[in-house]
Amino acid sequence: AQSVSQHNHHVILSEAASLELGCNYSYGGTVNLFWYVQYPGQHLQLLLKYFSGDPLVKGIKGFEAEFIKSKFSFNLRKPSVQWSDTAEYFCAVRNTGNQFYFGTGTSLTVIP
Amino acid sequence: DTGVSQDPRHKITKRGQNVTFRCDPISEHNRLYWYRQTLGQGPEFLTYFQNEAQLEKSRLLSDRFSAERPKGSFSTLEIQRTEQGDSAMYLCASSLQGLDYGYTFGSGTRLTVV
Numbered sequence: 505a506q507s508v509s510q511h512n513h514h515v516i517l518s519e520a521a522s523l524e525l526g527c528n529y530s531y532g533g534t535v536n537l538f539w540y541v542q543y544p545g546q547h548l549q550l551l552l553k554y555f556s557g558d559p560l561v562k563g564i565k566g567f568e569a570e571f572i573k574s575k576f577s578f579n580l581r582k583p584s585v586q587w588s589d590t591a592e593y594f595c596a597v598r599n600t601g602n603q604f605y606f607g608t609g610t611s612l613t614v615i616p
Numbered sequence: 617d618t619g620v621s622q623d624p625r626h627k628i629t630k631r632g633q634n635v636t637f638r639c640d641p642i643s644e645h646n647r648l649y650w651y652r653q654t655l656g657q658g659p660e661f662l663t664y665f666q667n668e669a670q671l672e673k674s675r676l677l678s679d680r681f682s683a684e685r686p687k688g689s690f691s692t693l694e695i696q697r698t699e700q701g702d703s704a705m706y707l708c709a710s711s712l713q714g715l716d717y718g719y720t721f722g723s724g725t726r727l728t729v730v
Contacts, residue, residue: 508658538718540721546723547620547707547721547722547723547724548659548707548709548719548721549721550718550719550720553718594658594659596658603661603664603672604649604651604659604661604719605661606658606659606660607658608656608657608658609656609657609658
C-alpha cells in the first residue's frame, strides 16, 4: 500500500525564518507529487506540483519543493515565512490510477 | 468558474439518521472525487466518478455509504444509519481527466453525529 509520511506534525517559526517541511512517500512507480495548503477555515488549495522534468518546482507565494527520487522525498521550502503562512500543509502523491494519497499534515504557526 | 461547491457546510445529526451531501463540481471537470478528513489526519479517498460512472471505491466506504452522479454533473453522498465514527469533514474535489491535472477542492461538509 502506498503511504505518505510527514514527519513534522507541528512547526512554530518566527517571521522571516526559513521553512522546510519533510515529505516522504512509498511507491516505486511513476508518481505525481503535490503540496496543498489549508488556511484556517478555508478549503485545500494547491501550492505546487511535480510531474516530471526539473526536480525543483516553484509554487505560489514563494514556496518551492524539491523532488529527490533516490530518497522518495518531496520537501517543501520557503526562505522567509510570513505570518500569513500560518496554515496546515499536506503533501500528496498521486499514482497512475489517479488516486491521491495524503500525508497527515503539518500545522505551521508563524509568530509575528 | 465558481469553484467546487458543497452543501450543506455543516450538518449535525442524531445517530441512526440518514444524511445526504451534495457536491457541484467545476462545470467542465468530468472527474469528481469524495474524500473524508478527520481531525489531525489528511484527506482519505472514498470514491471517484468519471462522468456518471463510479470507477473506484475505497474499502473505507462501507455499505452504509452510497454515492451517485446521475447526469455526470453534481454528485450526492449518502450515509445511512449514521454512527458517531462518521463524524468528519467530507470533501469533494473535481478535475479534468488526465494525470496532468490536480484537484480543485470544495470547502467540505462537516458532519457531526451526536
